[in-house]
Amino acid sequence: MRRWLPDLAPAVVAVALGLFLMANSVGEGDGAPVGLEVATGVLSTAGLVLFRRSHPVALMLVLLPFGILFAMPMGALPVALFSVALHRRGRVAIALAALHASLATVVYAVALGFTRPFYEGATFLVLLQVSVVAIGMLIRSHRQLVDSWAERARQAEEGQRLRVEQARLAERERIAREMHDVLAHRISLLAVHAGALEVRREASPEEQKAAGTIRQSAHDALEDLRTVIGMLRTPGEDKPQPTLGDVPALVEQSREAGAEVGLAFDGGDGVPEQVGRNAYRIVQEALTNARKHAPGAPIKIKISRTAEPGLTVEVGNALAASTSRLPGAGAGLTGLRERVQLVGGRLEHGPTPSGEFHLKAWLPWAT
Template sequence: MRLRPAMRERASDAAVTAVAVVLGLLMLRSAQVDPMPGQHVHLPSDLAVGGAACLVLLLFRRRWPVQVALLLSVGDLLASSAMGATAMGLFTLASHRPWRVALAVAGLNAVRVLVTFRLAGTDREYVESVTVVLLVYAVIVAIGMLVRSRRQLVESLTERARQAEEGQRLRVEEARLLERERLAREMHDVLAHRISLLAVHAGALEFRADAPDEQRRAAGVIRRSAYEAMEDLREVIGVLREAAPGAQPERPQPTLTDLPALVEESRRAGAHVTLDERVADPEKVPARVGRHAYRIVQEGLTNARKHAPGARVRVTVEAVGPFLAIEIDNPLPPGPRPPALPGAGAGLVGLAERVGMIGGTLDHGLSPEGRFRLAARLPLPDA
């Protein structure tokens, strides 16, 4: 179980303070066993100063690391047990501030150690004591710098991961919006065609000479309502038809009968595609279901061409009870899988939008045989 940031900080503060206490007691024991010339250890006062130094370290080391390190460097002049807190104060400084600041404070401590031991001991004791203390300080500062570098690296990687997730989320959202726009355009084409047919037939009935007056008036209402619906449709959805200047007009919306032409187009582009169509009468499949089936196969062929170039693709379209089942599968290329391209999976997100709109299901992934499989089931209306 991962700890929350505040709990991790408190645990880290407690661990650093515990190390300071252990180091301070070791230094106090050393001073009692082998005191320097003229050194007299008064245990109660020494422990009081050491305890106060550890308390300062525990409470303020994150907020004011520079000030705490400087204050503790004065404290170990008064008590041997405060040396542990001084060392951990340098560690905190090195792990929370740039290396220039850490080295500057560590240099001041080194000068203080040189002067203090020069005044207190003999030449032999001076060299031994200074060497040990400076080595301890150097190791502690180096460890603190390593901790800071690791923290910065983790923060950098976390930020990059967050940006990558945000980028993927935006790409998925963009794919959804693009697919909805595409669906709106298709809806505009289909509805405009059917409403215009309704208006034409209503107009023919309205102006039929032998039609009863009530029937002609009703046909007139239907014709005017159809034209008003056309105008509303143009205002609400027609704006999505706007394209860049010079863009080619879109072809009529495809249906299930256009699948062989789509497969043949992929074959001419160099793909190895096998189409297995098991629909008794494709023309009887509703246009909206056939249109979605066409887009699913189109996206599956595009994915196969992009991620498994040269692979043999198998397309199966079958009427299974009240559903139209579509399956596109292909073997994966040999060797390790390449890293995902930016925007990879956006097309599948769009297909999910499209299939969900008509109450179908979409499934994709690796099959037990190691082939990539894209499968959809689209509901067919009752015959």
């Protein structure tokens, strides 16, 4: 039923207005036969229901002569003109309104002469058409504005989704590059030990053959690893990956740049390299976010081991009240969440009741 209401409502308005005009015309004794009025009224109403949206201009042109000669179709003309203003450009609606007003004025002048009823009828007709066209154009502009806002919102959401996806992919690529260095080192050690076992004099021929197979397999694995990971590298990235021991140097760089950074380092011995690399990246991203969103605000960093095998990294900074926060896409935090989830850890971040931004990550490792 709700789908038909937008189509039935204009038809009801047209019928009600047509009946009012026909009643006045019959009362004055100058109207057309009632049967002909009803027939033209039914046809005009059916045209409104069927063609008001798809062919409003053609419908208006067809109704023009009937609306001038008969009372019932005259009630459908304002509705048809409103549909033109709603679904077509403003100049088209204005042109049709001017055409209708011109034709109706000529017919009224011939039928009534330049009398008071003529002036009253012409004035009412012009005011009605101006009102109908203005309301239709206003609604059409409002719809277009709402549609443009909806499209911008959709594009913004799509852009945000793409930025988040790019951040995840970038973080995965960076993790893959880091793992290349780790795996390359370990596989190289495996190849060296296998090579030493292969040339050992005390080893039996079977052991030497097995060691040779291990050495060759390790060599092939290194070549495959270099081929795959080499595509992810960009120029200038062939350098050692930072670890937990490089965090103090990172903090010192921020201090030299003017930031007030406090570092509490507890229990950093014996932390696996992979966990240390992840902790370094978390501190690095947290410092970047703090400089971006709260420049000049003090930053506190705490790195400590937990009872369950793992490392906790906490970074907090006071939000500077005098500095407007820059908008951000959240891509850095998305990358950190991706990194932490890949190693089975937990990441929490957000504002605190005390007016600070707090980031806490827990990174596990196997015992």
